[in-house]
Amino acid sequence: MSLSCGIVGAPNAGKSTLFKVLTSIPVEIASYPFSTVKPNTGLVPLEDERLVALAKVMGSNKTTFASFKVVDVAGLIKGASKGEGLGNQFLSQIREMEVLLHVIGEFSLNSEESELTSQVIDLAREVNLELMLADLEAVEKRISKIEKVARLGDKESKAEIDLLERIKQHLNGENPARTFIRNSAEDKILKEINLLTDKKVLYVLNRDEENINQGVPYQIKEFVERQNASLVTVSCRLELEIRELDDNEREVFKKEFDLYRDLVKEITDTCYHLLGLITFFTVKGQEARAWLVSKGTTAWEAAGKIHSDMQKGFRSVEVINWNDMVQANTLAKAREEGTARIEGKDYAVQEGDVLFVKFSS
Numbered sequence: 001m002s003l004s005c006g007i008v009g010a011p012n013a014g015k016s017t018l019f020k021v022l023t024s025i026p027v028e029i030a031s032y033p034f035s036t037v038k039p040n041t042g043l044v045p046l047e048d049e050r051l052v053a054l055a056k057v058m059g060s061n062k063t064t065f066a067s068f069k070v071v072d073v074a075g076l077i078k079g080a081s082k083g084e085g086l087g088n089q090f091l092s093q094i095r096e097m098e099v100l101l102h103v104i105g106e107f108s109l110n111s112e113e114s115e116l117t118s119q120v121i122d123l124a125r126e127v128n129l130e131l132m133l134a135d136l137e138a139v140e141k142r143i144s145k146i147e148k149v150a151r152l153g154d155k156e157s158k159a160e161i162d163l164l165e166r167i168k169q170h171l172n173g174e175n176p177a178r179t180f181i182r183n184s185a186e187d188k189i190l191k192e193i194n195l196l197t198d199k200k201v202l203y204v205l206n207r208d209e210e211n212i213n214q215g216v217p218y219q220i221k222e223f224v225e226r227q228n229a230s231l232v233t234v235s236c237r238l239e240l241e242i243r244e245l246d247d248n249e250r251e252v253f254k255k256e257f258d259l260y261r262d263l264v265k266e267i268t269d270t271c272y273h274l275l276g277l278i279t280f281f282t283v284k285g286q287e288a289r290a291w292l293v294s295k296g297t298t299a300w301e302a303a304g305k306i307h308s309d310m311q312k313g314f315r316s317v318e319v320i321n322w323n324d325m326v327q328a329n330t331l332a333k334a335r336e337e338g339t340a341r342i343e344g345k346d347y348a349v350q351e352g353d354v355l356f357v358k359f360s361s
């Protein structure tokens, strides 16, 4: 599994601003809606001090961090599924992404304080509704495709239609597919249809600079929890401005707004945890490299991720935790100390493992 995110939200929510904060790619940011028409795509390297330390002891002069892909698309408005705004055709651009970063432009609401919370929730609900409608369309399409075979008595298709009818009901009740309880066979079928509301979601509450350090009202927290999602609060514009300053100015700015977090790291870490990912490392020749895989990935599967030849000819893997490797300084010493060990193809790779795959070519 790779780490990939699609940025969704209403027009003018600050999606492209967030994209620029994450990727540093200069894209159009404008105060008018639908400034983004064609999708923006970029990569965010996941800088990792563990890899830097590992490269140093292994004498590698090249470090390749894992990265995550971000796609920023046009804004979604009410009625998009019926062709309003830019319609929802562009949603196919984020269908292959694993996580949705749903930007809510709180800064754009100039409402009374008492109404702000409900308006924020309404903004999110409107976008969610369009995603659900797109999902309903996908479910209907699938039903009409297998209906005939089901009517002819095909058991599997019948069971699938039963599942699809239940998910339809769930979506019609304004519930994201994410909260639909299913068994593993049903999960497999749903994964194939790849519903948008089945993806993990990180809400990005995009606030006015002045409100950045205010607490999040419990109604919003509850809304996010009911959606089985996560939340981060931010002022995307402020984050972007900070990035454009020189070091001294940046410190003054950060102090003023009490901003001592690394937003990019916060977002990538949250996505990483939402997806249940782990990182392993390899050192080959001059290159030390980080790889992302799902928790529970076996050594054999990990080998396949590195190179198909490695998987085909897999014999065993020598495993050592990155920190043990750094402490030992040399692989020979780690072997002596017993921290480097040989494992078989079913070994479940652990966070921070360094893998040396032995294979016959």
Ligand SMILES: Nc1nc2c(ncn2[C@@H]2O[C@H](COP(=O)(O)OP(=O)(O)OP(=O)(O)O)[C@@H](O)[C@H]2O)c(=O)[nH]1
Binding pocket: 009, 010, 011, 012, 013, 014, 015, 016, 017, 018, 028, 029, 030, 031, 032, 033, 034, 035, 036, 037, 073, 074, 075, 076, 107, 206, 207, 208, 209, 234, 235, 236, 237, 238
């Ligand atoms: N005050 C304030 N303005 C912001 C913030 N984030 C973005 N903006 C402004 O909001 C406007 C829209 O920002 P974009 O990033 O282009 O929004 P978008 O969601 O990509 O818009 P579309 O692509 O048109 O859907 C710009 O004028 C931004 O400068 C913020 O945190 N605070």
Ligand SMILES: [Mg+2]
Binding pocket: 015, 016, 017, 028, 035, 036, 072, 073, 074
């Ligand atoms: Mg945009």
